[in-house]
Amino acid sequence: MKEYYNPNRESWKELLERPTISLKEIRTVVQPIIDAIIEKGDEALTAYTRKFDGVELENMLVTEAEIKGAAKHLTTELKEAIKVAHKNIAKFHKAQQIKPLKVETMEGVICERKSVAIPKVGLYIPGGSAPLFSTVLMLAIPAKIAGCREIVLCSPPNKEGNLHPAILYAAQLSGITKIIKAGGAQAIAAMAYGTETIPKVDKIFGPGNQYVTAAKQLVSLDAVAIDMPAGPSEVLVYADEDANPAFIAADLLSQAEHGVDSQVVFVTINDEILSDLQKEIYNQLRELPRWEIADRCLQNSLVIILKTEEEAIDLINAYAPEHLIFLCKNAREMADKIENAGSIFLGYFTPESAGDYASGTNHTLPTNGAARAYSGVSLDSFVKNITYQEITETGLKNLGPHVEEMAAAESLQAHKNAVTVRLNSLKNK
Ligand SMILES: NC(=O)c1ccc[n+]([C@@H]2O[C@H](COP(=O)([O-])OP(=O)(O)OC[C@H]3O[C@@H](n4cnc5c(N)ncnc54)[C@H](O)[C@@H]3O)[C@@H](O)[C@H]2O)c1
Ligand SMILES: N[C@H](CO)Cc1c[nH]c[nH+]1
Ligand SMILES: [Zn+2]
Numbered sequence: 302m303k304e305y306y307n308p309n310r311e312s313w314k315e316l317l318e319r320p321t322i323s324l325k326e327i328r329t330v331v332q333p334i335i336d337a338i339i340e341k342g343d344e345a346l347t348a349y350t351r352k353f354d355g356v357e358l359e360n361m362l363v364t365e366a367e368i369k370g371a372a373k374h375l376t377t378e379l380k381e382a383i384k385v386a387h388k389n390i391a392k393f394h395k396a397q398q399i400k401p402l403k404v405e406t407m408e409g410v411i412c413e414r415k416s417v418a419i420p421k422v423g424l425y426i427p428g429g430s431a432p433l434f435s436t437v438l439m440l441a442i443p444a445k446i447a448g449c450r451e452i453v454l455c456s457p458p459n460k461e462g463n464l465h466p467a468i469l470y471a472a473q474l475s476g477i478t479k480i481i482k483a484g485g486a487q488a489i490a491a492m493a494y495g496t497e498t499i500p501k502v503d504k505i506f507g508p509g510n511q512y513v514t515a516a517k518q519l520v521s522l523d524a525v526a527i528d529m530p531a532g533p534s535e536v537l538v539y540a541d542e543d544a545n546p547a548f549i550a551a552d553l554l555s556q557a558e559h560g561v562d563s564q565v566v567f568v569t570i571n572d573e574i575l576s577d578l579q580k581e582i583y584n585q586l587r588e589l590p591r592w593e594i595a596d597r598c599l600q601n602s603l604v605i606i607l608k609t610e611e612e613a614i615d616l617i618n619a620y621a622p623e624h625l626i627f628l629c630k631n632a633r634e635m636a637d638k639i640e641n642a643g644s645i646f647l648g649y650f651t652p653e654s655a656g657d658y659a660s661g662t663n664h665t666l667p668t669n670g671a672a673r674a675y676s677g678v679s680l681d682s683f684v685k686n687i688t689y690q691e692i693t694e695t696g697l698k699n700l701g702p703h704v705e706e707m708a709a710a711e712s713l714q715a716h717k718n719a720v721t722v723r724l725n726s727l728k729n730k
Contacts, residue, residue, distance in 0.1 A: 302567070302582075304575075304604045310615075317620045319535065319564050319669050320601040327515045335490040335519060342496035349487035356462045361498060363464060363480035371469035379467065386438055386659035387474055393661030394443045397680035409696025416684040418448035421500065423492030423525075424477075425507030425517075426456035428484055430560060430594070432465035433508075435658050439665050439678065440506050441475035447683035452477055453492060453502060457484020485509075486516035493520035506678060507531065508665050511562060528682050529675040532668045534559040536653055537566040537622035539613055541629035546574060548649060550581035552626050555654050557598040558591040565602045566620065568613050572606045614638045621672040624653045643672045694730075697723055 308316055337345040343361070351357055372380065402414040424440040427433045437454070444452050454477050456464050464482060472480055481499055483491060489509075495501030504526040505517055514532035521527045536556040540549050553565040567578070582599070586592050607613050614635065617625060621641035629635060632647040639645060643666030646653050657664045665678035676682075692700065701720040708716035 302565075302599050302602045302604045304606070306572075306606045307608060308605065313616060313619050316603070316605075317566075317616075319533070320562055321533070321669060322511055322562075324515060324518070327511055328519065331486045331512055331515045331519060334486040335493075335516060338487055338490035338496065339494050342491075343498050346483055346487050346491050346496055346499075349485065350458065350483060353485050353487075354457050355460055356458055358458065358462055358482055361482045363469065363482060365478075367463075368469050368473050368478070368480065371466035371473065374466035375470055380470065382659070383434070383438070383467070383471055383474065386435065387442065387471075389659055389661035390438050390442045390663070391446065394446050394663070394680045397443075398446070407696070407699050409693035409698075410700050411691045411693075411696075413689040413691075414686050415689065416447075416681075416686050418450065418684055419503050419526075420449065421451040421502040421504075422449045422453070422683065423502035423505040424452065424454045425484075425488060425492075425505065425509055425513060426454060426468060427507070427509050427513070428457040428459075428464070428468070429510055432456070432459075432468055434465060434467035434471045435664065436507060437468055437471035437477070438475060439663050441472060441477050443663070443678065443680045444506075444683050445476050447680055449683055451500065451502070452479065453500060454480045455483045455488035455492060455499070456480075457488070458482040484513075486512045489513060489516035489520060493524040501525075504528070504683075506665065506682065508534075510560065514668075528665065528678050529667045530669060530671045531665050531678075533562040533564070534624075535564045535566075535622055535668055536624040536626060537568060537617060537620060538626045538628060539568045539617065539635065540571075540574065541569070541631075542571045542574065543630060544574065544628035544649060546577040546581045547585075548628060548652075549574075549578055550585050552628075552653055553582065553599075553602070554585055554589065554595050555652070555657075556624065557595040557602065558589060559594075559598075561594055561597040562601075563598045565598065566622070567602075567604045568607065568616060569605075570607050570609060570613060575604065575606075610635065617642070621667075621670045623666045623668045623672060624656070626651070626653055641673045643667050643677050694727055698727065 404412050406412050422444050426436045491499040492502050492505050506528045508531035514530050517527045534556045538549055538552050556563055557565050618641045623643040625642040626646040627635050628649055636645050656662045663678045667675040701724050704720045705717045
């Protein structure tokens with residue numbers, strides 16, 4: 302990790318850039334994939350699966366027998382853990398349901414708002430370097446609670462042409478039946494434009510690598526809505542002098558092991574902690590099966606030592622991390638000053654991986670600074686809010702003259718007439 306002592310504010314923007322490939326460069330790879338799917342549908346999808354996932358698929362649709370058979374490949378402990386996670390995620394997302402709203406803005410003028418499920422949604426489950434079955438829960442549970450009518454799930458197959466049984470088990474537990482073995486930009490394009498096997502959806506959800514994220518952004522220009530840019534994982538840890546270096550190291554490494562293009566950042570105003578932290582990172586890294594990935598990620602990662610808590614808050618807001626962990630006594634107080642972050646973890650005993658798997662919050666979160674304006678996935682992501690209005694005769698008498706006045710001032714005579722004809726019809730009553 303590169304160390305920066307009191308970097309001046311002018312250098313922050315450059316310092317805090319993520320190690321991503323430029324959108325312009327990645328577009329030259331992803332756009333031809335999207336174009337091929339639009340033109341050749343399933344044929345192109347099968348060809349890209351052969352090229353990128355190294356497998357020739359006869360049937361990309363997961364069969365009912367495969368879904369039903371998944372459970373027997375999992376241990377009782379893992380099934381139990383998935384059930385606990387399912388329960389917590391469902392509980393937190395059900396609590397996000399909002400009641401329909403009805404307001405009489407003036408006598409006889411009734412305005413309402415009701416949330417309605419997005420009918421057709423596509424869920425992307427990453428599977429390139431690890432089969433993220435936890436993402437199935439994070440997307441399928443809110444989609445089901447919202448009441449989405451058609452749910453399609455895509456994930457890249459392994460070399461044997463299968464999806465990991467835990468992906469299928471989590472899907473079955475969440476009530477998902479249409480599962481397709483397809484990944485990368487080609488799966489995103491297939492859900493955006495439709496192919497012979499994959500129905501076109503209204504909105505695509507889910508995290509993924511830079512190719513997947515760029516594809517989501519490109520298809521959102523003309524075909525579908527997307528949740529947000531949820532690319533390579535990142536975490537920023539802020540710690541005080543009482544934080545255990547082993548906890549800090551473990552939290553940093555937990556996101557570093559996701560991928561070489563992930564980024565982890567450590568911020569503190571107490572540099573005495575650093576030598577113990579370096580030792581902990583080294584010791585823990587050696588024990589990780591994915592140590593090479595984590596090690597390469599650490600090369601893109603930062604340690605930043607600042608003078609004051611206020612400065613740390615400003616830097617965190619400038620970085621807008623996907624995950625933000627406060628390992629400090631005044632975690633709540635610090636968190637209250639944060640404007641830009643995907644999800645915040647408070648206190649010494651709140652590891653980020655609890656949110657990744659099972660506490661109840663959603664782990665599909667904005668990356669690469671998108672947390673400045675986007676929220677993570679929630680129940681809201683799967684609904685639209687439709688507004689309604691109903692105006693009585695009295696209401697039109699109250700409101701109509703004001704509408705006529707405004708329409709005339711905008712020189713929109715037909716708008717005015719829509720009120721006038723009705724008011725005239727009431728004159729004889
Ligand atoms: N932000 C979030 O909420 C969040 C949550 C979970 C995971 N993630 C991130 O998701 C990512 C998962 O990435 P992954 O790679 O393991 O799985 P993935 O499923 O996103 O991508 C795998 C696919 O990428 C495509 N691909 C790979 N190399 C390519 C190339 N050179 N050209 C074109 N396409 C190519 C292939 O089609 C392959 O099937 C990680 O970066 C992880 O950090 C983010
Ligand atoms: N940390 C990821 C979000 O950036 C989510 C995840 C899934 N499995 C493990 N971690
Ligand atoms: Zn993670």
